[in-house]
Amino acid sequence: MLPSKTARRIAVVVKGYPRLSETFIAQEILALQERGLELAIWSLRHPTERAVHPMHKAIKAPVTYLPEYLYEEPLRVLRGAAWSLRQKGFGPTIRAFWRDLKRDFTVNRVRRLGQAFVMAREMPPDVGHLHVHYLHTPASVVRYAALLTGRTWTFSAHAKDIWTTPDWEKREKMAEALWGVTCTAHGASHLQALSDPQKVSLVYHGLDLSRFPAPPESRPARDGSDPQDPLRIVSIGRAVAKKGFGDLIKALAALPPDLHWRFAHVGGGELLDALKKQAKEAGIADKVIFLGSKAQPEIIGLLQQADLFVLPSKEAKSGDRDGLPNVIMEAASQELAIVATDFAGIPEFIRNGVEGELVPPGDWEALSNALNLLARDPERRRALGAAAFARLRRDFSMEGGIDGLERRFRSLAESPSKEPEYV
Structure with a gap:
């Protein structure tokens, strides 16, 4: 009409x-x-x-x-x-x-x-x-x-x-x-x-912070040295090429054997089965869990309990790429330390070494090294998480x-x- x-x-x-x-x-x-x-x-x-x-x-x-x-x-x-x-x-x-x-x-x-x-x-x-x-x-x-x-x-x-x-x-x-x-x-x-x-x-x-609980007052100072209390790494995003989760599986598999960790992925997507197979072939299937799609309250709970958030975005062969993924800001809302790629809109929010650690897109070795260093340094993670939360409140509401x-x-x-x- x-x-x-x-x-x-x-x-x-x-x-x-x-x-x-x-x-x-x-x-x-x-x-x-x-x-x-x-x-x-x-x-x-x-x-x-x-x-x-x-x-x-x-x-x-x-x-x-x-x-x-x-x-x-x-x-x-x-x-x-x-x-x-x-x-x-x-x-x-x-x-x-x-x-x-x-x-x-x-x-x-x-x-x-x-x-x-x-x-x-x-x-x-x-x-x-x-x-x-x-x-x-x-x-x-x-x-x-x-x-x-x-x-x-x-x-x-x-x-x-x-x-x-x-x-x-x-x-x-x-x-x-x-x-x-x-x-x-x-x-x-x-x-x-x-x-x-x-x-x-x-x-x-931006992010409507009124929808999110306050960040945890403190996090356990896990450093990956205790096999009974491993470091908790989390990522959220559809299992599609532009998210770079294949690079992340390679990076996790390359972490030193003396570092104890667990990784949880949230999201559906066409590459989910391929990622599960990749994790199994890399010998890390017992440390990795794919949770599928989850409602927001469950996601927030996961972020609050985690030690480290990672998102290795890159350009897909089709030319597809991320903007500024909301999940980056959601992780920051819980003062969670972030490792991501220096790509697309991510560096507009995360400045390398200030609000998080950025590595080149597609470079799984650099990603593994960044994860390893931050995993062993709880104080550094706390400082990065606090800075990301401050930037979110100041510039990205x-x-x-x-x-x-x-x-x-x-x-x-x-x-x-x-x-x-x-x-």
């Missing part, structure tokens, strides 16, 4: 909802909800995880799921297509779709157009603006739906969508969007070089970013809707 002249609600479009790996999106939606903005959530995919984050339970915005695959809901798609065919925006939409399809001749392109037909037809008229998380496939759906209905749209870009989307596609989408934000200086610089620099702003996700987004969204929601303009 076309927006009414008094449209006030904002549709937040995501690839999947809810997702444990995207707590930064849930945090933003919840914060905007608590500030009184009227939101609606539209998701390209249904949930695939059983565990639900407490934030998702607190979010009251209605959720609409688009057909994940067009053949699963053919009547819904046909009704959307028939409705779209009668709209003034149909011509511009098809021209944009055809230009995209000629450069990327895939079924995925057709699926996004079908989802946009459904979204455009079913979007309530009190929704005047669309905001999409991720500049790749979700933004394609939003772009087509916006062209069909004359609505304005904006975007949040994060990681994979920045580095695996072709430059021509990013340029064209950013040219049509009102504005966009992204969560690392590295990503912002890249996108600003492809568009009007004023259109793209750096907005760190959620409030600053949400303040800016609230101002932008409120100006959109409170502006009277204009008649659609088509070219």
